Amino acid sequence: MPHILSIQSHVSYGYVGNRAATFPLQLLGWDVDAVNTVNYSNHAGYRNFTGTKVTPADLHGMLSTLEDNGMMGQEYILTGYTPDARSLSIVEAYIQRIKQASHATYLLDPVMGDNNRLYVDSDTVPVYKSMLKLADIITPNGFEVELLTGVALNTRGDIKNALDVLHNSYGVPHVVISSVELELEPEIGGGNTKPEHGEIIKPTILSTIISSSTLNSFNSFNSFNTSNTQTRILQYPLIEGNFNGVGDIFSALLLANCESSARNVRGVIEIDTLTSATEKTVGSIQAVLNNTRNYAASILPENIDDIVENDQSNSSRIWRQRVRELRLVQSQDEIKAPRILHRATEFV
Amino acid sequence: MPHILSIQSHVSYGYVGNRAATFPLQLLGWDVDAVNTVNYSNHAGYRNFTGTKVTPADLHGMLSTLEDNGMMGQEYILTGYTPDARSLSIVEAYIQRIKQASHATYLLDPVMGDNNRLYVDSDTVPVYKSMLKLADIITPNGFEVELLTGVALNTRGDIKNALDVLHNSYGVPHVVISSVELELEPEIGGGNTKPEHGEIIKPTILSTIISSSTLNSFNSFNSFNTSNTQTRILQYPLIEGNFNGVGDIFSALLLANCESSARNVRGVIEIDTLTSATEKTVGSIQAVLNNTRNYAASILPENIDDIVENDQSNSSRIWRQRVRELRLVQSQDEIKAPRILHRATEFV
Numbered sequence: 001m002p003h004i005l006s007i008q009s010h011v012s013y014g015y016v017g018n019r020a021a022t023f024p025l026q027l028l029g030w031d032v033d034a035v036n037t038v039n040y041s042n043h044a045g046y047r048n049f050t051g052t053k054v055t056p057a058d059l060h061g062m063l064s065t066l067e068d069n070g071m072m073g074q075e076y077i078l079t080g081y082t083p084d085a086r087s088l089s090i091v092e093a094y095i096q097r098i099k100q101a102s103h104a105t106y107l108l109d110p111v112m113g114d115n116n117r118l119y120v121d122s123d124t125v126p127v128y129k130s131m132l133k134l135a136d137i138i139t140p141n142g143f144e145v146e147l148l149t150g151v152a153l154n155t156r157g158d159i160k161n162a163l164d165v166l167h168n169s170y171g172v173p174h175v176v177i178s179s180v181e182l183e184l185e186p187e188i189g190g191g192n193t194k195p196e197h198g199e200i201i202k203p204t205i206l207s208t209i210i211s212s213s214t215l216n217s218f219n220s221f222n223s224f225n226t227s228n229t230q231t232r233i234l235q236y237p238l239i240e241g242n243f244n245g246v247g248d249i250f251s252a253l254l255l256a257n258c259e260s261s262a263r264n265v266r267g268v269i270e271i272d273t274l275t276s277a278t279e280k281t282v283g284s285i286q287a288v289l290n291n292t293r294n295y296a297a298s299i300l301p302e303n304i305d306d307i308v309e310n311d312q313s314n315s316s317r318i319w320r321q322r323v324r325e326l327r328l329v330q331s332q333d334e335i336k337a338p339r340i341l342h343r344a345t346e347f348v
Numbered sequence: 349m350p351h352i353l354s355i356q357s358h359v360s361y362g363y364v365g366n367r368a369a370t371f372p373l374q375l376l377g378w379d380v381d382a383v384n385t386v387n388y389s390n391h392a393g394y395r396n397f398t399g400t401k402v403t404p405a406d407l408h409g410m411l412s413t414l415e416d417n418g419m420m421g422q423e424y425i426l427t428g429y430t431p432d433a434r435s436l437s438i439v440e441a442y443i444q445r446i447k448q449a450s451h452a453t454y455l456l457d458p459v460m461g462d463n464n465r466l467y468v469d470s471d472t473v474p475v476y477k478s479m480l481k482l483a484d485i486i487t488p489n490g491f492e493v494e495l496l497t498g499v500a501l502n503t504r505g506d507i508k509n510a511l512d513v514l515h516n517s518y519g520v521p522h523v524v525i526s527s528v529e530l531e532l533e534p535e536i537g538g539g540n541t542k543p544e545h546g547e548i549i550k551p552t553i554l555s556t557i558i559s560s561s562t563l564n565s566f567n568s569f570n571s572f573n574t575s576n577t578q579t580r581i582l583q584y585p586l587i588e589g590n591f592n593g594v595g596d597i598f599s600a601l602l603l604a605n606c607e608s609s610a611r612n613v614r615g616v617i618e619i620d621t622l623t624s625a626t627e628k629t630v631g632s633i634q635a636v637l638n639n640t641r642n643y644a645a646s647i648l649p650e651n652i653d654d655i656v657e658n659d660q661s662n663s664s665r666i667w668r669q670r671v672r673e674l675r676l677v678q679s680q681d682e683i684k685a686p687r688i689l690h691r692a693t694e695f696v
Contacts, residue, residue: 001677010382010387012382012383012384012410012414013417013419022371023370023371026371026676026677027375029680030677032677033360033361034360036358036360036384036387039358039384039402039410041409041410041417041419042413046417048413048416050410050412051409051410052406058387058398058399058400061389061398061399062387062389062398063389064398065389065396065397066360066361066389066390068396069361069394069396069666069670070663070667071389071390071670318417318418319418322419328374329349329374329379329380332375332377
């Protein structure tokens with residue numbers, strides 16, 4: 001089974017970063033080398049958290065020792081939350097070296113923010129742009145696509161433009177936009193009709209976009225490039241609740257499912273592999289989120305949101321967050337044998 | 349399923365400390381809160397390693413935040429490698445608070461050294477002695493028993509004396525000496541006969557000692573205590589090879605197997621529970637070690653020890669060590685369903 005280098009955050013309590021990625025991969029038989037970029041008590045979503053960032057010097061030292069000890073022979077690399085540009089540049093330099101020395105497949109999750117809010121230093125954005133050339137697969141969410149491409153995502157046309165930038169300007173072979181909320185999707189969301197009192201509220205629909213590009217270079221003039229991009233869309237209802245670490249599990253499982261899905265004869269990931277892997281990944285994650293939501297509902301009183309609103313002490317807010325930590329170890333069956341409930345279709 | 353607080357080391361590569369304890373517990377359905385005492389590239393057995401100890405102030409800060417956030421409600425606590433006395437004293441203080449607030453079961457693994465070599469600061473020894481009063485179960489190896497009790501372990505009588513100190517002077521209810529090599533065990537080891545050329549060498553026998561004490565206090569005079577100690581021994585052949593992290597998995601699985609084994613009606617661990625848990629734990633660990641040894645043998649050349657001896661660069665020594673990292677993720681079946689090959693008997 002594969003060996004992977006995963007560079008992400010560590011929290012003592014709860015499941016984000018390496019704590020979210022490591023267990024599912026291990027469960028699927030992968031050896032996971034976990035380099036931590038921060039060491040925190042719990043994730044920042046609790047607001048009350050303590051710990052330290054691993055300094056750029058320490059990160060450099062540890063990666064350097066791993067290299068010296070011959071411990072950089074992983075077939076896969078996964079990077080996630082790295083809070084500052086100096087540390088991220090060190091990660092970039094080592095991945096460049098690994099990619100030169102081997103044929104490791106690199107999934108870059110450009111963890112920068114969500115819902116229009118940045119939760120890393122803003123000077124990481126140009127470093128991530130620079131790292132795109134190293135990546136085989138990237139898994140930004142909609143907001144991160146906007147940060148990387150400068151294209152605001154409102155319509156399907158916007159997504160196509162952004163994918164064009166990622167594939168053709170930055171040269172990323174495979175892009176999976178982990179989740180984006182598309183407006184004006186009348187066949188699902190009914191976006192144009194005003195909700196009336198008593199109307200059944202349709203669930204919010206999330207979309208995952210899967211896109212692969214094969215660049216055909218005819219380098220005799222070093223100018224004539226045609227790219228063949230295939231793009232698909234997977235849509236499913238949003239599971240309500242403020243969950244953390246979902247993107248981190250998404251990226252880890254996507255790699256695992258790419259590995260286990262059929263590959264073409266050259267061992268190269270292609271659109272069908274990526275699509276199948278995404279369908280499985282979304283299936284597992286929906287199950288984890290359902291298990292988590294049901295667990296939270298079994299514990300929290302129905303009026304928890306009112307309680308939180310009137311609680312000056314913050315303890316009920318933290319409690320609500322705690323019981324929404326992902327039910328990862330309790331969802332082993334759903335991770336090992338994903339049920340595919342939603343199929344991707346051509347993105348037009 | 350249970351929730352556990354585990355305070356141990358983190359390494360990016362390989363399986364010791366929290367990296368050895370977390371996955372087996374998660375696989376068995378436990379939520380594991382992993383507080384790291386150090387953040388290293390790899391374990392110190394490689395000699396070449398990089399990283400930092402978590403400072404006492406940071407350790408204090410993180411434990412304090414976990415407490416403030418209501419994240420200290422675990423049913424179980426497990427502590428292992430903590431390299432200096434100041435950090436260990438902070439751990440002690442928090443466990444004292446947790447134990448006062450709840451009925452958490454605490455397994456203390458007094459990780460100090462092995463084979464007569466100390467690998468923590470020597471001033472941790474008195475802190476561990478002080479922590480013994482908090483522990484429900486301790487899992488020292490033979491050398492650590494000697495450090496805690498001052499009794500040199502050569503004979504069965506020595507072990508009884510040391511157990512007497514641990515149970516009756518320090519008040520530890522349950523002691524499992526994870527492994528000790530008993531000399532002068534003629535029925536197994538043939539220790540008195542000189543090996544001759546061509547003789548079949550009998551395997552070295554390891555012993556695990558299981559001991560429970562029920563202290564009957566009649567406190568009207570605060571002086572009349574009788575203790576009822578039951579002690580058993582489990583013997584099995586040593587699997588040759590220089591493996592790291594075995595003790596860390598032992599402690600984690602022992603707790604998990606205590607939980608899953610029958611308990612008496614008051615939910616208290618007793619000698620039969622502890623014995624059954626130890627038999628299962630040794631069964632799983634022997635399987636992990638066999639898988640690891642077989643993997644190493646399939647990769648390393650037969651004359652690897654000669655190669656290492658003549659290699660100035662150290663690279664073959666590190667390579668030999670790397671392929672002996674425990675095959676933990678590859679041994680999931682053996683962890684979930686231990687095969688019991690050896691049964692404990694009365695220790696006389």
